[in-house]
Amino acid sequence: MIALVTVLLTAIITLFVNLVNTKWSRPVATLGLAVALGVCFYDFSNPYEDASEMLYFSHASTIFSGLTILIGLILIGTSEYSITYAGKNRGDVYALMLFSICGALILFAYSNLLMLFLGVEILSIPLYVLAGSDKDNLASNESSLKYFLQGAFATGILLFGIALVYGASGSFFIGGSKANNIINYQLYSGGGLTMFNMGVFMMMFGLAFKIAAAPFHFWSADVYEGAPDLITSFMATVVKTAGIVAITIFLLSIGFLNKQWEMTFAIMAGLSLVVGNFSALKQMSFKRTLAYSSISHAGYLMLGITINDPIIIPTLLFYLLAYSLSTLVLMIGMSWVAGHTGKHDFTAFNGLAKKHPILAGLMAVAMLSMAGLPPLSGFFGKYFIFAEVFNQGALSKDGGFWWLVLVAAINSVISIYYYFRIIIAMFFSPAISEEEVPAMPRINLFVLGLMCLGLLIAPLFATQLYGLMFY
Amino acid sequence: MTEVTAEHYIILATTLFVIGVAGVLIRRNAIVVLMCVELMLNAVNLLMVAFSSHHKDSAGQIFVFFIMVVAAAEVAVGLAILVMVYRNTRSTDVSLLDQLKN
Numbered sequence: 001m002i003a004l005v006t007v008l009l010t011a012i013i014t015l016f017v018n019l020v021n022t023k024w025s026r027p028v029a030t031l032g033l034a035v036a037l038g039v040c041f042y043d044f045s046n047p048y049e050d051a052s053e054m055l056y057f058s059h060a061s062t063i064f065s066g067l068t069i070l071i072g073l074i075l076i077g078t079s080e081y082s083i084t085y086a087g088k089n090r091g092d093v094y095a096l097m098l099f100s101i102c103g104a105l106i107l108f109a110y111s112n113l114l115m116l117f118l119g120v121e122i123l124s125i126p127l128y129v130l131a132g133s134d135k136d137n138l139a140s141n142e143s144s145l146k147y148f149l150q151g152a153f154a155t156g157i158l159l160f161g162i163a164l165v166y167g168a169s170g171s172f173f174i175g176g177s178k179a180n181n182i183i184n185y186q187l188y189s190g191g192g193l194t195m196f197n198m199g200v201f202m203m204m205f206g207l208a209f210k211i212a213a214a215p216f217h218f219w220s221a222d223v224y225e226g227a228p229d230l231i232t233s234f235m236a237t238v239v240k241t242a243g244i245v246a247i248t249i250f251l252l253s254i255g256f257l258n259k260q261w262e263m264t265f266a267i268m269a270g271l272s273l274v275v276g277n278f279s280a281l282k283q284m285s286f287k288r289t290l291a292y293s294s295i296s297h298a299g300y301l302m303l304g305i306t307i308n309d310p311i312i313i314p315t316l317l318f319y320l321l322a323y324s325l326s327t328l329v330l331m332i333g334m335s336w337v338a339g340h341t342g343k344h345d346f347t348a349f350n351g352l353a354k355k356h357p358i359l360a361g362l363m364a365v366a367m368l369s370m371a372g373l374p375p376l377s378g379f380f381g382k383y384f385i386f387a388e389v390f391n392q393g394a395l396s397k398d399g400g401f402w403w404l405v406l407v408a409a410i411n412s413v414i415s416i417y418y419y420f421r422i423i424i425a426m427f428f429s430p431a432i433s434e435e436e437v438p439a440m441p442r443i444n445l446f447v448l449g450l451m452c453l454g455l456l457i458a459p460l461f462a463t464q465l466y467g468l469m470f471y
Numbered sequence: 472m473t474e475v476t477a478e479h480y481i482i483l484a485t486t487l488f489v490i491g492v493a494g495v496l497i498r499r500n501a502i503v504v505l506m507c508v509e510l511m512l513n514a515v516n517l518l519m520v521a522f523s524s525h526h527k528d529s530a531g532q533i534f535v536f537f538i539m540v541v542a543a544a545e546v547a548v549g550l551a552i553l554v555m556v557y558r559n560t561r562s563t564d565v566s567l568l569d570q571l572k573n
Contacts, residue, residue, distance in 0.1 A: 114534055121541045128548050132555060141556045148552050149504050149565070152545055153495050156511030159538065160488055163518040167481070170526040172534065 001050045001057060002043055003065055004105045006036040011098035018091020025091030026076060026083070029098060033073040040066040053173075054112035060313050061108040064245050067317070068104045071237045071324050072097060074451070075230065075332075078444045082230040082335040085134045093133050096126040097234060104242035111253075113162045113172040116246060120158065120210065123242055124151050127235060131227040143226025150209070150219045158206025164199030168192035175253040200254065200261070204247065211243035213298040214271040221279070224291035229338060232287065233331035236294045237324040244301045244316060252310060265306045266401050272299030273411040280418045286334055287344040289418055290327070293370065296415060297323050303408055304385045306401055307392050314466045315384045321458060322369060322377035325451045329366035332448060333359055340437045346421055351431025358449075359440055360426045365452045371419040372412050380459040382412060480521030487514035501556070501563045505549050512542045 010032025018025045040062055047058045076094055083090045103123030110116045128151060132144025166172060169192070205216065212220035224232045251261065276296030283289040301319060304312050334344065336359070341348040353360035369378035386405045393400025440448075487510060494507030516535045523531025557563055 114530075114537060117534075118537060118541070121545070125541075125544055125548055128552060132552055135555055136559070138559055141552075141559055144552050145501060145556050145565070148549050149495070149501065149508070152505075152508040152549065153492075153511070155541075155545070156488075156491065156508055156515065159512065159515040160518070162534075163484075163515050163522065166519065166531055166534075167477075167522040167525070170522075170528055172530055 001055065003036045003039045003062075003069065004102060006032065006039050007069065007098055007105065008102050010036065011095045011102070014091050014098065015095045018089075018095070022088050022090060025094050026080065029091075029094040030073060030077045032098070033069055033076065037066060037069045037073060040069060049111070054115045055106065055109045056111040056175075057109050060317075061245075063317060064108040064241065064320075065105050067321060067324065068101055068108075068238055068241055071241075071328065072101050072234075074328055074447060075234055075237075078332055078447050079230055080441070080444075081339060082228070082332070084339075085137075085228055089133070093130065093230075096130050096133075100124075100126040100130070100234070101238065104238055107242045107246040108249075110246070110249065111173060111175055113165065113174065116250070117159065117162060119242070119246070120206075121155065123239065124155070124210070127151075127231070127239065130231045130234070131223060133231065134228045137226075139226040140228060141226075143223045146219055146226075147223045154206045154209035154216070157202050157209075161199045161202030161204075161206060164195050164202065166199075168196035168199060174250060197260070201264075203250070204261070204264070207243055207247050207250075208268060211240050211247070211298050211301070212295050213268050213302055214275040214295060215268070217272065217275065217295045217298075220295060221288055221291045224294070225285065225288045225344075229287070229331060229335035232291075233328060233335070236290065236327050236331070240294065240298065240301075241320050241324065244298075244305070244320065248305055248312065248316060251305060251308065252312075262306045262308060262401075265302050266404050269299045269302035269306065270404055270407050272296060272302060273408055274299075277411045277414050277418075280415070283418075284346065285344045286346055286349070286422060287338075289421075290330060290334075293415065293418070294327070296411060299411070300382060300385060300408060303389060303401070303404055306404070307388050309392065311388060315388055318377070318384055318458070318462060318465060319381035322381040322455065325455050325458075326366040326369040326378060329362055329448050329451050329455075330370070332444065333363040333366075336440050336444075337437055346425045347429075349422060349425045350429040352426040352437070354431065355437065356439060358445060362445070362448045362452050364423050364426065365455065367419050367423055369455045371416045373416075375456065375459075377455045377458040380462060382408070384462070477521055477525040480517065484514045484518035484521065487511075487517065499565050501553055501565050504565065505546065505553070509542060509546065512538055 010029060013032065014025050014029045017028045043057070044059065044062050047056065049056050076097065083093060086093045100123055103119050103121070106115055106119035106122060110119055128144060128148040131147045132140050134140035209216040224235065227235065273296050276292050276299060280289050280292035280296070283292065301316060304316050304319065337348055337352065338344045369376035372379045372382045386408065389401055389405050393402045491507045491511035491514060494510065495504050498504055498507065516538055519531045519535050523529065553563060
């Protein structure tokens with residue numbers, strides 16, 4: 001809760017600082033997020049409830065908050081050049097990003113459907129504006145309008161689902177200390193199960209839309225491509241994390257009723273994997289490839305959700321950490337190159353390794369982690385999810401979802417093809433672009449280096465991670 | 472005269488909601504789509520109030536206030552986006568926006 005308030009105050013202060021001097025808005029926002037990150041560590045003692053028991057700050061929610069604030073810190077801290085499109089309004093962009101992070105923090109801690117709804121909206125509404133923050137760019141306009149119309153539609157469906165769940169159960173609490181939560185009512189009355197299931201289905205529709213899982217992924221490629229690079233990286237990391245965690249909290253809280261949803265999630269996971277990967281294969285634009293690859297990553301995460309056991313939380317955390325760090329390295333690198341060549345195609349990266357070997361090397365490491373090659377975190381993220389699904393399958397009579405793990409493994413091999421295209425472009429293609437890409441500022445390169453180091457050493461700490469999270 | 476029960480409200484709200492969904496899917500004018508989204512949200516409001524009275528529980532009506540606030544925020548943002556798009560394209564037709572395709 002203290003972290004949430006810190007981020008909120010930072011956002012408001014950033015807005016005012018921007019009025020005084022635009023140049024100060026980035027240091028102020030960065031500092032505020034750093035403080036919020038510190039507060040998260042400080043907060044990591046005892047789980048507690050807040051806001052009339054509608055928010056439950058467990059260890060897991062604090063750790064996910066820390067991850068999100070860290071992502072925001074990295075993005076805003078390194079945004080000195082990627083923000084230039086916003087001109088004098090850059091403080092507004094930072095403030096909206098911070099407001100959006102507040103929504104994510106609510107989603108990590110909700111134990112009432114009202115908070116779920118408010119969290120989703122606080123997360124999304126600033127993003128509609130942010131996607132269109134490059135006001136004179138038609139692509140950005142289009143991405144904003146598409147995101148807004150489809151996002152509002154998904155919100156409507158989510159709300160109808162919440163209303164049906166409320167109708168069937170008479171409560172908005174999904175667990176926590178309240179006795180009259182949606183499950184208990186179900187148990188005692190036994191009625192309205194059809195309505196309850198229908199409601200859960202519609203809620204999942206709305207939430208799956210937010211994380212861009214197939215078959216609700218249609219908006220994502222266009223929106224990711226049209227939005228400014230800074231905002232695309234924000235959407236691909238923070239929104240995905242928040243959406244996945246929100247779905248997980250809800251499904252874990254409805255517990256045994258979740259059994260009948262496992263197959264639905266398995267099918268959605270399989271579809272996301274196949275659709276994301278096969279669409280990514282034929283893209284010419286690097287940014288669009290990353291958008292489709294993020295759909296397939298949503299597939300791996302959904303595969304984890306089928307497990308239906310709290311053990312999945314550290315597994316998802318590890319996967320999201322690896323995915324977010326590598327996405328950030330790639331996006332920040334791409335934003336630098338595209339900002340100077342003016343295009344997001346693979347050809348813009350031709351011969352990058354000759355001129356800027358360090359940048360190319362770091363991007364290659366992040367690419368290998370995304371593709372899931374062994375010593376890096378991306379591999380272990382996938383491995384932990386696959387292992388959990390297999391374990392769960394071994395316990396159940398029908399073998400669980402071993403076939404889905406097979407699909408996922410095949411897909412991760414296919415994905416190597418498009419991940420390697422960028423490496424081939426950087427290291428083995430002769431440079432053709434006329435525009436000279438200048439060297440990246442040292443401090444940004446240093447941050448990218450730290451993230452790659454994180455990708456390398458994170459697997460060493462995986463056991464500790466499993467030890468510390470629990471409700 | 473038959474009594475009006477919760478089922479009647481469910482049917483009415485669902486009908487309104489389906490009209491809203493159909494409008495979003497069919498209409499090409501962004502303003503009409505926005506209005507249809509509002510229709511969906513108002514169907515939800517009606518349903519919430521009906522269930523609230525059915526369960527004798529005030530939480531549902533409180534929820535409606537939050538939906539109204541969020542809907543107002545959403546419309547403010549949506550109209551601003553529409554004005555921005557209109558300034559650049561001189562149109563509010565969604566299907567004109569197809570720059571982003573491969």
